[in-house]
Every structure is written in structure tokens, then in C-alpha cells.
Amino acid sequence: MVLKLYGWPKSTCTQRVGMALIEKGVPFEFVMVDLFKGESKTPEYLQKQPFGQVPYIDDDGFTLYESRAIARYIAEKYAAKGTPNLLPIADVRARARFEQAASVEVADFDAFAGRAVFEMVFKPMMGGKSDEAVFQDLITSLSAKLDVYDKILATQKYMAGNEISLADLFHLPYGVLLATAGSDVMQAKPNVKRWFDDLTSRPSWQAVKDGVKSTVNV
Incomplete structure (x- = not known):
């Protein structure tokens, strides 16, 4: 299952996660969350991101929010791919x-x-x-x-x-x-x-x- 990134295209935090995914060469599907239509405040969305913010990811059923935490997760999970040492692990x-x-x-x-x-x-x-x-x-x-x-x-x-x-x-x-x-x-x-x-x-x-x-x- 391809990783899904839920967010608003030009939100700063969504961009932060998008960069991490691209740096590590991780394919992803972007799922638009329309902030102006209140889509981040629906009961269904709040089950995934309880603060009603963007973004969050769904990685084969594992959900995670907060952009810096997501970026760290991506960099560690895909340590052998893409740009090396975005998150130093061994040292x-x-x-x-x-x-x-x-x-x-x-x-x-x-x-x-x-x-x-x-x-x-x-x-x-x-x-x-x-x-x-x-x-x-x-x-x-x-x-x-x-x-x-x-x-x-x-x-x-x-x-x-x-x-x-x-x-x-x-x-x-x-x-x-x-x-x-x-x-x-x-x-x-x-x-x-x-x-x-x-x-x-x-x-x-x-x-x-x-x-x-x-x-x-x-």
C-alpha cells in the first residue's frame, strides 16, 4: 500500500513532510484536505488528527501527525534510501x-x-x-x-x-x-x-x- 499524505498543498507543515518524502525517494499519494471547507474539523478527520490540523500520514494503516515527527519517521524508516543521514542513526x-x-x-x-x-x-x-x-x-x-x-x-x-x-x-x-x-x-x-x-x-x-x-x- 502506497503511503498517503493528507494535507493542504501549500501549508508549511505539509510542505515539510513532502520534502522529507521526496528527499528519501518515497512514493506517496497526496490526499487534499480542504481547510476552507472545514474538512480538517470533521469527526472522521479528527479520529486521525485530533487537533484538526494538517498534515497526517497513513502508512499502510499506521497513522502519524505532526510534521517534524513524520519527517523523522520517514528518515528513519527509509534510512537506506535517498539522501543519506537526514536523521543520523548510527553515531x-x-x-x-x-x-x-x-x-x-x-x-x-x-x-x-x-x-x-x-x-x-x-x-x-x-x-x-x-x-x-x-x-x-x-x-x-x-x-x-x-x-x-x-x-x-x-x-x-x-x-x-x-x-x-x-x-x-x-x-x-x-x-x-x-x-x-x-x-x-x-x-x-x-x-x-x-x-x-x-x-x-x-x-x-x-x-x-x-x-x-x-x-x-x-
């Missing part, structure tokens, strides 16, 4: 470095980038009004965090070392949307720019940036 120190970088993405990047994008991109879609002052405060805080990134990336190619990992890929959906929100913060620091340009050029991002699609005929 305990390499795994620790990965977990360190993954924690940094959640606490020091997503906590600011996600809120900044919401303020300027998603909030108006939901009928709200953006607050420029809130946005600028978030970008100022994010820029200070990226100063640290720039120092880290001055001595290594990626956030967990010299091999790409999920911790790098996790940054992509919100990192790209920062430009849509009105900030060039991802291009303002030389090592961050080099790293992020590398990430955005990857075929996995190019495949999902305009919306996740099935990679098998359905």
Missing part, C-alpha cells in the same frame, strides 16, 4: 548534534519566523489586520538569532555539521515565506544567505514550493 554524537540543531529550529527560528509570517501573510487571509509593529519586533528578534546562525555557519556547511539534515530542511517553508511577508532577513547575513540559497535550490523544495502533489499515479 550517537551525530544524532545529538542533529537534535541540537532541530531544537534550535523550533525555539530560535520557528518561534519568530512562524509568528512573523502569520502576522503579515496568514492573518489577512483569515480576515484580520496585520500589525506592522508586531511584525518588525519579531523580525528584529529573529535577526538577532540569525546573527548566531551566521557564526555557526561560518565554520560548517549546515546546522548540524557538514551534511544536510532534516534540521536544515525544517527551516524552508517559513524561511521562504518571510520574503512574502516583507522581510529580507534570510538574505542579510552572508553565511545564512549561502546556506539558505543552497536549501531553496534543492529539488525537494522545488517540487513542493508551489504545492505538494502525489508522486504516484492515483
Whole structure:
């Protein structure tokens, strides 16, 4: 049975999972969940994803939600396929470095980038009004965090070392949307720019940036 990815094509979290599947060369069927029609809030959907969010996967009857957890599952289950060491398994120190970088993405990047994008991109879609002052405060805080990134990336190619990992890929959906929100913060620091340009050029991002699609005929 082919793995099924349930989500909204351009949701950041759905894109995150789509990238992991493509990086590992895992065929999948994409199943559209129309958020604007409330399909993520139906009783049937809530049995699979109790928070009513996207995405979740169904891998031959095994269901899992939360995009970072799904990506880790894919990288470990299909460790021998596709891009190697997206989730280091054999080396305990390499795994620790990965977990360190993954924690940094959640606490020091997503906590600011996600809120900044919401303020300027998603909030108006939901009928709200953006607050420029809130946005600028978030970008100022994010820029200070990226100063640290720039120092880290001055001595290594990626956030967990010299091999790409999920911790790098996790940054992509919100990192790209920062430009849509009105900030060039991802291009303002030389090592961050080099790293992020590398990430955005990857075929996995190019495949999902305009919306996740099935990679098998359905």
C-alpha cells in the first residue's frame, strides 16, 4: 500500500513532510484536505488528527501527525534510501548534534519566523489586520538569532555539521515565506544567505514550493 499524505498543498507543515518524502525517494499519494471547507474539523478527520490540523500520514494503516515527527519517521524508516543521514542513526554524537540543531529550529527560528509570517501573510487571509509593529519586533528578534546562525555557519556547511539534515530542511517553508511577508532577513547575513540559497535550490523544495502533489499515479 502506497503511503498517503493528507494535507493542504501549500501549508508549511505539509510542505515539510513532502520534502522529507521526496528527499528519501518515497512514493506517496497526496490526499487534499480542504481547510476552507472545514474538512480538517470533521469527526472522521479528527479520529486521525485530533487537533484538526494538517498534515497526517497513513502508512499502510499506521497513522502519524505532526510534521517534524513524520519527517523523522520517514528518515528513519527509509534510512537506506535517498539522501543519506537526514536523521543520523548510527553515531550517537551525530544524532545529538542533529537534535541540537532541530531544537534550535523550533525555539530560535520557528518561534519568530512562524509568528512573523502569520502576522503579515496568514492573518489577512483569515480576515484580520496585520500589525506592522508586531511584525518588525519579531523580525528584529529573529535577526538577532540569525546573527548566531551566521557564526555557526561560518565554520560548517549546515546546522548540524557538514551534511544536510532534516534540521536544515525544517527551516524552508517559513524561511521562504518571510520574503512574502516583507522581510529580507534570510538574505542579510552572508553565511545564512549561502546556506539558505543552497536549501531553496534543492529539488525537494522545488517540487513542493508551489504545492505538494502525489508522486504516484492515483
